[in-house]
Amino acid sequence: MLLVTGATGNIGRALLQELVASGAGPLRALTRDAGGSFPAGVETAAADLADLAALRRALTGVRSMFLVSGLGADAEIIDTARRAGVEHVVLVSSITVQTHPHPPPAAEKSAVEKELQASGMDWTILRPTQFASNALLWAEAIRADRTVRAAYADVGLPTIHPADIAAVARVALTEPGHRGRTYALTGPERITPREQVAAIAAALHRDIEFTEISRAAARVELLPFFGEASVDAVLDVTGGDLNPELLRVRDAVARHTGSPARTFHRWAQENAAAFR
Numbered sequence: 001m002l003l004v005t006g007a008t009g010n011i012g013r014a015l016l017q018e019l020v021a022s023g024a025g026p027l028r029a030l031t032r033d034a035g036g037s038f039p040a041g042v043e044t045a046a047a048d049l050a051d052l053a054a055l056r057r058a059l060t061g062v063r064s065m066f067l068v069s070g071l072g073a074d075a076e077i078i079d080t081a082r083r084a085g086v087e088h089v090v091l092v093s094s095i096t097v098q099t100h101p102h103p104p105p106a107a108e109k110s111a112v113e114k115e116l117q118a119s120g121m122d123w124t125i126l127r128p129t130q131f132a133s134n135a136l137l138w139a140e141a142i143r144a145d146r147t148v149r150a151a152y153a154d155v156g157l158p159t160i161h162p163a164d165i166a167a168v169a170r171v172a173l174t175e176p177g178h179r180g181r182t183y184a185l186t187g188p189e190r191i192t193p194r195e196q197v198a199a200i201a202a203a204l205h206r207d208i209e210f211t212e213i214s215r216a217a218a219r220v221e222l223l224p225f226f227g228e229a230s231v232d233a234v235l236d237v238t239g240g241d242l243n244p245e246l247l248r249v250r251d252a253v254a255r256h257t258g259s260p261a262r263t264f265h266r267w268a269q270e271n272a273a274a275f276r
């Protein structure tokens, strides 16, 4: 049995589709929503990761686990998985562990990686860069008045399509040769916020007005989404504190999946409805 956490999220939903399409199984999806709907043949486990007794029940018979970090107390989740007999965990961490290791969000990811590596279970660690789906933060403003306000308008980052993280996770979960490996994952090219908005506008066949704002103004607007503990780190890794490691386009998606990494333009086309 293979358990997917974060099963209704950007990566988890795509991962379940990948696993079903590739004939992997049996599969179980963990969600807090008992009514959640998943592809045919996928079992639903209704559990909050804060509830370790419920997690233990969801882990019955599970040998492989896809774990999205940061949804609960990761150290306890990893320990519960080990005790339940899980053999292999594929963990979603973050590229910031290697690009910006010191601010709190990355330090937490780094700690989770170490806990997993010390757990005695087999592990594969995925360190994705900024997700294309972060553009959904602009969806309300685009729907309401076709405007976007963002800082660092012309800073291009190698944004990744979440389905490519899922594709690598599927390979790591179901094919040999990926245990004890850490993969930094990016998209196929760097793309700026201004270019992302242009791609969304093209997908909608409508104009969207883009306004570059200062870091201070962006901080005020992003604070409700990211909180005091993370907002400065988010602004650093999206333009305020760049380094070559963060900017580097990597070939890991294509190397492990055999298909080129998907572009932001593709993500925008697939998700245009969210901005209408």
Ligand SMILES: NC(=O)c1ccc[n+]([C@@H]2O[C@H](COP(=O)([O-])OP(=O)(O)OC[C@H]3O[C@@H](n4cnc5c(N)ncnc54)[C@H](OP(=O)(O)O)[C@@H]3O)[C@@H](O)[C@H]2O)c1
Pocket: 005, 006, 007, 008, 009, 010, 011, 012, 030, 031, 032, 033, 036, 047, 048, 049, 050, 068, 069, 070, 071, 072, 092, 093, 094, 095, 128, 129, 130, 131, 134, 162
């Ligand atoms: N966004 C980025 O740019 C970026 C970059 C690098 C790394 N990351 C990492 O990527 C991960 C996020 O992946 P994602 O975007 O696929 O996630 P997501 O879309 O935010 O979805 C996470 C899912 O987890 C479930 N969930 C939330 N709290 C839960 C809880 N207490 N117990 C059980 N389930 C819970 C929710 O499903 P239900 O409501 O169905 O329970 C939700 O759909 C995080 O670890 C993040 O740090 C993100």
